[in-house]
Amino acid sequence: MSSEEADTIELDSSSHIQVGAGLDAGDDGHLSPTTHSNSVYETRYQKSLRHYLTREALPKESHYRNLNSIVDGSGVRPTLDDLHNNTLREEQRRTGADPEAAAANVRGKVIKFGWLEGVYMRCLLNIWGVMLFLRVSWMVGQAGVVSAIAIVIMANLVTIITTLSMSAVATNGRIQAGGVYYMISRSLGPEFGGSIGLMFTVANAIAAATYIIGFCNSLLDLMKYYFNNAQIFDGGINDTRLIGTITLIAVLGLAIVGMDWVTRVQMGLLFLLIGAQVDFVVGVFMGPLTDEAASQGFVGLNSELLTRNTGPDYRPFEGKEQGFFTIFGVFFPAVTGIVAGANLSGDLKDPASAIPKGTLGAIFTTLVTYIIYPILIGASMMPDASGDVDLYRANMNITANFWENPVFTNESCSKIGKTDNGVELCEFGTQNSFQVMELMSAWGPLIYAGCFAATLSSAIASLVGAPRVLQALAKDKLYPGIYGFSKGSGANNDPVRGYILVFVISLACIMIGDLNVVSTLLSNFFLASYSLINFSCFHASLIKSPGWRPGFKVGWLFSTLII
Template identity: 30%
Template sequence: MITALGLHCYVDAIFNGRDGVPKENSPFINNTEHDKNNSYDGTNMALFEEEMDSHPMVSSLLNKLANYTNLTQGAHEHEEADEEEGSKKKAITSPQMGTFMGVYLPCLQNILGVILFLRLTWIVGTAGILESLVIVGLCCSCTMLTAISMSAIATNGVVPAGGSYYMISRSLGPEFGGAVGLCFYLGTTFAGSMYILGTIEILLTYIVPQAAIFRAERKEEAVDALLNNMRVYGTCCLILMAIVVFVGVKYVNKLALVFLACVILSILAIYAGVIKSIFEPPDFPVCMLGNRTLQNHGFDKCLKTEVIDNLTVTTKLWSVFCDGPDLNATCNEYFVNNNLTLVQGIPGLTSGVISENMWSEYGPLGMLVENKKLSSFGGSDPTKDIYLPYVVNDITTFFTLLVGIYFPSVTGIMAGSNRSGDLRDAQKSIPIGTILAIATTSFIYISSVVLFGACIEGVLLRDKFGDSVEGNLVIGTLSWPSPWVIVIGSFFSCCGAGLQSLTGAPRLLQAIARDGIIPFLQVFGHGKANGEPTWALLLTAGICEIGILIASLDSVAPILSMFFLMCYLFVNLACAVQTLLRTPNWRPRFRYYHWALSFLGMSLCLAIMFISSWYYAIVAMVIAGCIYKYIEYRGAEKEWGDGIRGLSLNAARYALIRLEEAPPHTKNWRPQLLVLLNLDSDQGVKHPRLLSLTTQLKAGKGLTIVGNVLQGTYLLKDAEAKKAEQNIKSAMSAERTKGFCHVVVSSNLRDGVSHLIQSAGLGGMKHNTVLMGWPETWRQSNDPESWRSFIGTAH
């Protein structure tokens, strides 16, 4: 017989060598000094599988132990071993990246994007500097706390394909993992829609506005025309990007650094423009009629009239507000009563405009963008003038809406953990790279909020599309040396982010499909011969088209915010559960985490979901709940040693201890049944309807233990006992009897029944009633034991 001490000494000799020098670091011993000199720092037992299998003596020893204890690995364990072996081979052949290239830069590229260039100035102008800082601080704190939890989970072992889905499913179980994995997939897919819409908005608004197919003949048709243009061009762009991803995904990865370089150059251009504005502010005048901001399209002078050759003539602006070009024409009352003035849109860092931009300027749809400093002499009703060339709100604005629109700008924190297989030292690179990327982008966003509010006039900040400065990108008016640096940089940034989303989302769906937990998704686990997820890409493009048909970036952003927040919430929950349960396999190398931080991050995610859009939050939860219940009832059975099962074990243990403290009160009494079944010679259940009677007796409540006694020796009857247990469980399932099965092997039938009656149950969950069948044909039987066993059992 092999003793545990002998096995420990033998394995220790293999791992440490005959000279006593450690060759590998045991995952069960956290020795800091030893880890520093260990080339396999941060690994777990899974990585020793290949070496142990290659050693003939260890392989023989393990086989003997498996045969002796009759332990077999399930099919899923073999699949996981194959996946781990494939990921190890891939890690050997692929380039090993460090923290900077493997984690920091990918996270930076995914976090910085379309919202920074297209919406941040508008958010600052609408919410004011103080509330904008609250929005940025709230969202960045959420992602930082999530990154801490994610770092703990990611450093607890190797994270293969699937990234966040793998982490959550192996920590919280297949039901939570599948639900949150699909939510993260939908979030990534809608992120692709948002980036494509951002690309088309930059193209049609700032680069080639004359390329618009639909044009508005009247002012009230402008919004519909813009949305239709976004739909047509967005669909074409989606098809083109999907073809690029299908044909050459490797080129997308190679161009990632080019797109990132565009983002970095654009940000540097903004900071350079801020510094230049101290000495020489750029010339971007905004034309004001009274205190109302005018669109600067179609006229070149902010004048009502001008003198040419000693003759006073009207300007193009006069013709817009009057019914003719003549001086005696009938004009708009407000136009007559107020003067035209020029306000410098970029007064500069030292102008003192920061004090005026501190407070919010929320308003309804169609509200005119006004300058509170300038006086107005009243006149016509502003609600009737929104179709004149004023700058107006295109949507109703309020604080919670801006939270939902801004949050997508801080997503992308899992780009590093998704590449763990390509990292030289994932245990070290993922926490450092992710947290540094979040700190860097948080500094960029916070400084941008302050600098935008300190350099740009409020009316220009609230001008979402830059209509008052000849259609320039508002953030581009501040940049140096030219606004085109921001326009081109943001265009390529949105293109690159869209391609990355269309590349990553199908692979996430493929990882979920290959796990087999959602049966109807298994078709998406297949692809081209080289493993590319072709079918998953088609589904991703179809869902992405839904976001493009919505056509409004401000409407799509809150949708993907919900799905990302749902994912981040469960990452924090997974870390908190594993930490509180103190499961044996929970040994993350990242030490700077705490369950309270994870719980705070989880609460913050939930709060932001309902702050930004309570109805979107409910819809996202309903979708996740439906997926959870579907996996629970129809999905394949998976056992991953997840934290939810550990939580159930702890809860059951606590409840059993509480039940044993005192006998149950008569109000709480229920029939706790021990059902003794008879089996035939093939270990089949003789009277399955007895189980139906059992269910009726206790009305589906209380405890049910179904037992049987096999005569013989346990070592010889082990296979029969397992077969009998499976048959009883099948009969219980067919009769819809919920309970437990207990098969006892004994040399004597009466003694076995006695042992079963005495030992069945646990703690306060013990039976108080025995149900058994009446002996058949006991009068005609020649064997007196048939009725003696029955009488003995009753006795």
Template identity: 25%
Template sequence: MSDEELAKDLGLVSAMTIGIGTMIGAGIFVLPGVAAQAAGPIVVVSFVVGGVIAMVNAFSVSELGTAMPKAGGGYYYVNRALGPLFGSIAGMGDWMGLAFASAFYSIGFGQYLATLAPIPGFLFLTDIQVGALIAGTAFVLVNYVGAKETGGVQTVIVTLLLAILGVFAVQGWLSFDYATLSGDGGLAPMGAGAILPGTALVFVSFLGYAKIATVAEELKNPGRNLPLAVIGSVAIVTVLYAILVSIMLGVVPWPELSQDAPLTQATEAAFPGGYAGIAVTVVTGGALLATASSANASILASARINFAMGRDKIVTNWLNEIHPNYATPYRSILVTGAMIVVFIAALGQDIEVLSKAASVLHLVVYALMNAALIVFRETDAPEYDPDFTVPLYPLTPIAGMALSLGLLAFVGGRELALSAVFVVGAVVWYFAYARKHTPKRGLLGQYVRDRQASLPDSVVGAAETVAPDGTGDATGTPTVMVALSNPRTERALMTIAGGLAKAKGGSVLATHIVQVPDQTTLAAAAEQRSELLQESEELLADARGDAERFEVDVETRTILSHQGVAEVFDAAREHDADTLVLGYGGAQLAGGRVEGTLDELTHDLPCDVLVLNEREFDPGRVLLPTAGGYSSDLSAELARALRDAVDAEVSVLYVAGEDESEAAGREFLGEWAADHGLADAELLVESGDVETAIRDAAADQSLVVIGATEEGLLSRVVRGSLTLSVLENIDASVLLAERPHSRSLRERLFG
């Protein structure tokens, strides 16, 4: 089942609150007391250094997020650039790191819960661990039944937390005493050398900003808003930590600061007696809200990472089985929940272990993400087109790697060993399972393979040793998705898809969207599959047979949806389709473009899209009108595929402008055809009205392939659309080709 449409409805403020809300739960409510015992008052500098390291990494996260806003975040970038071995390390590391972080947040919840009500210990578990187990179990159940998390809710939570902390800061500053801050031993009683070990302890406080990149597809203007949100949230939280921790240590002497509920203790000391009780209750409620929000968000993020790994066959899709009633990946959530419970029970009496283990695993992932950015840049990956680029490249990603890995030296032996177990486990899992199943070779491995003659044998040998047993294609296997709607057009659409997949060396995914009435739940519809889907199964069986004519792999899928046609684009995003083929009746064209009117103003296409208006489909004689527009490359690609797959005869048409000679038009067309692999095509140059010329040339053709218009929505509403007229007013079948490209709102409106 594919996801609901990801509308671009998150603004800059909502995006920043996602990052701030995840970070703020641990940084200020849980760790100051523990960190102060480890470093003294200079722990304030530890928080600032942690923010600097996070900021350097935030630049790289921003570039990667604007270049390829994919589900899975860091795992996706590492797997795509460095290959599935490092992808396994990043994916498993991120997953385990989130489990450690969730256990840490749950312990924080238990610490503050214990200040409100007495909780009995049980066996070897303390009262805090019992409270944490109750909380962790509740968070897992919330994700199991699929309670939704939205930017609006997160904004309210963060606003409330900032208000609470703001009131504390004002009152705390009025009660601040520098002598209390410095104490008898000065600002650095353990020496300046305690700063970096303190940073290693508190770095878990900065893990939330990368989550913003996972919702990049939902951001308005992500090229601008994503970097501002990621970098801005780190900057705001770093300043907030420095101010609040300084105030806490200036209100309560650092040796006396509580390791369980430090902010509650500082609030009680800062507020006058008449207001202290109310203030403590409000702050404790804020702490419970913050730690609960962070824990819940971490569990939710872990499920998304598992989906991304399952899609690439790094882990078995058994893990991502969807619950028939709740439509959640219940097995993944239960496995994650079980690990959280074990971590709370086994390690919950030493919160440093949980926080440092979460930090170590995430630092490894951050280092790999910086390496992935360099690989994307140096290999000139065609799909890598960031709207934001890191300053001072390559120094910034190199610094990100050095700082992330360098901080590991100050973590401690226990936590390094514990984290190493999971990293080694990920490597073992890759060679035991993932290497046999995943088909995708990373860009780095392909780069080495392409230059094996000039590289040392040891480098080439190492790359081949860890390469997947699958195809080893640098871009994976291209997927051509077909959206089928009825048997009449099935063969035509599968011919186009099969020919294109064969030309690309890819596979075909044939889908049939079955629309379920809003009054019927999808779960109820799924229970009646035999009656509801018989027609669908027959349609997809025919599709398999037609695709096999082209000797390409074909997968078929029926998707139940309330959205109907709107689900097509969602499914293309869900399955990472390279090309989508569908019939004109299901396209809802808006004046010569594939999107509907509202979609055109707010969304970008998920991939290349081909829309067929079929009239007795015959791909034997193809006419390709072109003026060199942005979608003409796709039109040429399809024409070449049909030429090679079904021996189609291709004619290319150019309509010269009023002030352009036929010779100039022929020169342009000859160069364009040669550049696009169509030098053997018949070249036609006409002058006059474009629509008339296309209609006249199409009289002797059976299929017209035409690129989508670049005109804006309002201009086409006023003047009409050439593309729609061609689609509807000629006798031949017409295929509209559109390649996605970025357009501002002004361009979408006015062209």
């Protein structure tokens, strides 16, 4: 049959041609449809073989899948992330699918952690921070026991809701390095993820400065009471700036050394921190061992004293009026360590399992302590005390109740000469001293050691976590000029450039030198960050996104009900 004749052949409207994947060549060299018994192609609208030959070939499995993957498992299809960000080669190195690239990329031992040491321990260290030792007693003196517990519960309610939302996002897909930023950006898109990542980077940089300032304040108090008022410049803000700068450099050096050393140091600090708290509880039940301790306000457990310390007694502090929400702003950073484990998601063996388990466990553990300690302080410590041992002894057998002893009034402090806007102040008591826990403990130096452990461990966690969030943010090129921070070094791809930027931000905050000011600033950043996390979880559940399939469903359900 000639080609001209083939072009004019008309097919009967009722005829059907059975075809498979294409056309076969016949004995005469012409193409004819391949026939299969299991596939029928409707041709009633086909007018000629020429029209049929120009139709697009039917799909084949071999076009969409590497058949060799059935044998060796290496033909994994790239994800949309890999295609958009050109990270297929990087993923092959990570998974070992590219042997040559993997061999070239091995530069050391890769450290991966489970939920206990990777999340639970880090969150404990970050939550039991500077505020535990330096501001809980002051909060009790200002707000009273009832309001102090209310502040603790409110602050923890915020972090619990945020953790539930974070856990829902964490179980929505595969998690890599980048912490909260990576989870949000891959689940809900870069609009949410970029803003949260930037906010968390700044918040953690300020947090590192907050903890270091707390360390400096505790160290200066130690020098004052144990080394005869030893000081470098003025014993105040300038000493804080100098010691804080040196401490920040040391913490930065430890972070650059590597995650393995960070974990070893933090494990030791955790045991020291727990030991300090046990020392405090034992000291409370032992009561004051000397008249000197009693004259400074520590009178031992007493139900009537607890009743007297139940209500608030707000007083100006450093020239600033105080109230419920100002106290809340100072205390809130004490519970903001919930992302310490999530920020290191790239260093976890199973982030989707470790993040919910470790973070929630740490929150409930620390919540119990933050409720018990204000009660113990309110039942054992006077709001004001002059520390005059002779005055205390002279009146201890005269007055019917120990709080009627004049040593526990501001009038007895006139000889000290310490005033705030002309108002006489005592040196001791929950209203005036930040070393109440040291006074109430069985062995004071251990409390200082615990405070040092809490502040330094929290500073390390913040300084290590913030650059990793920034690194993941920089890789996605969401903001101009930050791609340089995506580069890492070593087997764990440590973000050295990010460390330098976080160091600069933290140093600027250390120069402020006032713990209350910096902690209030930190509260604003963390509250904004937590709001974004909760809203992103609520948004995903509200619009019923097809890609929103969290394994931890309590989080998005609770966030939806609350918001």
